[in-house]
Each structure stands twice: as C-alpha cells, then as structure tokens.
Amino acid sequence: MEPKQYFLTKNLSRNPGNYDSAINGASHSTDHESHKIDGVSPKERKIMKRLQELEKINAGLEKTIEQRKDEIAEIIASNKKYISILAHDLKSPFSSIYGVLGLLKDCIHENNLDEMEEYIDIASSSAINTTNLIENIMAWATSQKKDNGFNPVRINLANLVNQEIENSKLAVKLKKLSIVHSIDPDFNVSADLQMTKTILRNLINNAIKFISPNGNIIIRATEVGSLIEISVMDNGIGISPEDQIGLFDVDSTEIIPENSFKRRKGLGLLLCWEFVNIHGGNIRVESQPGKGSSFIFTLPKHD
Structure with a gap:
C-alpha cells in the first residue's frame, strides 16, 4: 500500500486532466473556468507543482537519514542525552510535514487554494529545519571522533x-x-x-x-x-x-x-x-x- 502522503501528488501528477475529480467535482468561478487548460486552472497547476516538489523534498530527507544512520550509530551509542535530543528534534519537523499533508488533502476536497498555499509554506519550513538538523547531526558526529578534523x-x-x-x-x-x-x-x-x-x-x-x-x-x-x-x-x-x-x-x-x-x-x-x-x-x-x-x-x- 502506498504511503498516504504520496497518494495525492502521484495521482494528480499522473492524471492532471482529472483534477476536478480529485477535488470531488467542486465548483469553480467563471473566471477560473475561462483560464483552465484540460480542466486545470493555472493556480491549481501551481499548487500541484508545489505538492510534487514537497513530496520530493520529503522523500529525499528520508533517504538521507537512512543512508546516514549506520554511519553515526556507533558514535552516538553511548550518548543517551544527545540521542533524546536528536529523537525529539527529528520527530517534530516530520510530524509537521505529515500533518500538513493531511490538511492539504482536506483542502483539495474543499477547493481551498489559499489555505493550501499557506500549508505548503509550513511544510516547506519544516523541511528546511529537517535539512539543518541533518547537517547538525553530521557535524556533531564528526566532532565526536578521536580526530575531529579541527583545521x-x-x-x-x-x-x-x-x-x-x-x-x-x-x-x-x-x-x-x-x-x-x-x-x-x-x-x-x-x-x-x-x-x-x-x-x-x-x-x-x-x-x-x-x-x-x-x-x-x-x-x-x-x-x-x-x-x-x-x-x-x-x-x-x-x-x-x-x-x-x-x-x-x-x-x-x-x-x-x-x-x-x-x-x-x-x-x-x-x-x-x-x-x-x-x-x-x-x-x-x-x-x-x-x-x-x-x-x-x-x-x-x-x-
């Protein structure tokens, strides 16, 4: 079964012409309809593109953490206090991203494009925080080695x-x-x-x-x-x-x-x-x- 956070973007990207069905046939204003291409307005295309970008960022973060965890596991094994900090710091931005993706799904059904942009900004900020944290983890792991590379x-x-x-x-x-x-x-x-x-x-x-x-x-x-x-x-x-x-x-x-x-x-x-x-x-x-x-x-x- 595909993870929930990927369902929306993948289905929209595979079938952009079916966007109206993805939002349960929600009605649009006359101005909205006059600018649509294949049933999708410019603003809806913008939202779809940002959702796809957010999905890539999220997938990339998870991949990076998976690649790095073995590298730092031995170093942090004896540092329980640091581990509790790392666990909390990692959990917060990912929880925010997953929560926002759920809200975005609701906004799609309600055709609330303004709220969608606001939620995407929140998720983007969480992704930035996660990237910074990963850089901090690697910097700290390096500093814990016998040769910390001080130059x-x-x-x-x-x-x-x-x-x-x-x-x-x-x-x-x-x-x-x-x-x-x-x-x-x-x-x-x-x-x-x-x-x-x-x-x-x-x-x-x-x-x-x-x-x-x-x-x-x-x-x-x-x-x-x-x-x-x-x-x-x-x-x-x-x-x-x-x-x-x-x-x-x-x-x-x-x-x-x-x-x-x-x-x-x-x-x-x-x-x-x-x-x-x-x-x-x-x-x-x-x-x-x-x-x-x-x-x-x-x-x-x-x-």
Whole structure:
C-alpha cells in the first residue's frame, strides 16, 4: 500500500486532466473556468507543482537519514542525552510535514487554494529545519571522533556571513524577515571553516525560528584584543533569565514541545558551544523576554 502522503501528488501528477475529480467535482468561478487548460486552472497547476516538489523534498530527507544512520550509530551509542535530543528534534519537523499533508488533502476536497498555499509554506519550513538538523547531526558526529578534523585557516568573516545569509534566504522569505550584517570587510579569523559555518548557521536559524514575521536580524563583529567578537541579534520573543541558565549545557537540556513559546535547547546551541570552545573562545546570550536576544561568541583574530 502506498504511503498516504504520496497518494495525492502521484495521482494528480499522473492524471492532471482529472483534477476536478480529485477535488470531488467542486465548483469553480467563471473566471477560473475561462483560464483552465484540460480542466486545470493555472493556480491549481501551481499548487500541484508545489505538492510534487514537497513530496520530493520529503522523500529525499528520508533517504538521507537512512543512508546516514549506520554511519553515526556507533558514535552516538553511548550518548543517551544527545540521542533524546536528536529523537525529539527529528520527530517534530516530520510530524509537521505529515500533518500538513493531511490538511492539504482536506483542502483539495474543499477547493481551498489559499489555505493550501499557506500549508505548503509550513511544510516547506519544516523541511528546511529537517535539512539543518541533518547537517547538525553530521557535524556533531564528526566532532565526536578521536580526530575531529579541527583545521584552523584564514577566513574572511564578512564573506562567510554573506554566504550563510544567502543559504538562509528561503527561510527568511517564508517569514518575511530582514537579515543584514555590518561586518568590516577586513575582519579575518583563524578558525575551522566547517565549524564556523555550523556556528553561524545555527545562530541564524535560531533567530529565524524565534522571531515573528517581518522581524529583523542583525549580525555584527568587533575586535576585542586578539579576538573577534561576533553577535547575532534578533527582535524575537527573547529568553527569560531562568531559561538562560544551562542554555549551552547538555546535562540541563530540557525537552520542550515544538509548539511552545519557550525557547527550546536543542542540538544546534550545544554544537555552537562545543565548536566555539574548541577554538578557545566563549559564547553567551544577552536577552530579555519580548525584546529579542543576542548570541555573542568569540573566535581568534587572524594576524
């Protein structure tokens, strides 16, 4: 039996001319009918295309996890706390995707195209979160090996931040956010490239996740002696003083429901703490509830 989440898209893609029957013969406006080709309107074709893209993303994520699980199984076997975090982090976005696909099926029957687009955006956001999590899992697995591959090189900070902002473009677009930086183009750090990418990616994603639509994210850097201090600031929900305690400590990590307004301590922040410490730096948070947060970390300046 085919999985439920694939039924809708496969049947629509195989028989696009039968779209009306897929939505139980729902009626359409006169304007809708005048623009139809083979019984399918342009907007319906757009929805069908996005559903097919979402199906491919979902299938690709499942395939990637299947390919990687044996590679990391031995490494994480003795890390029970990390496993509980990973299990929760993986479950949340997949549950969201599956739930949204069920809602999309209802919308098809009701011919509610506007709601369909909204649900597809939600599923797309969950797919992005899952992709980021998979990257975090592999980064963490690498760091747990005896030879963690630490290889500090000269990195132009402004260029790297520009790359990470570009990589977050889709997530930023979905929430209609603004993300900018004001880093001196001459600032260079001596750091491991992949670890630094992971730190920046997680702090940017963290800001995106806990900020309201139309919010702002600003990335800055200043010289502090032999270090460069980088801050990722947002005007999101903020973090209470009690929740800031143990934010980067795996032993105090609390599993909080995904739909909670409380900022959850997951694998991303733990990786940031670990990778910053490998560089001999420090990471901290400055935040007030309702006024946003600043995550600040240091890396060695390149002479």
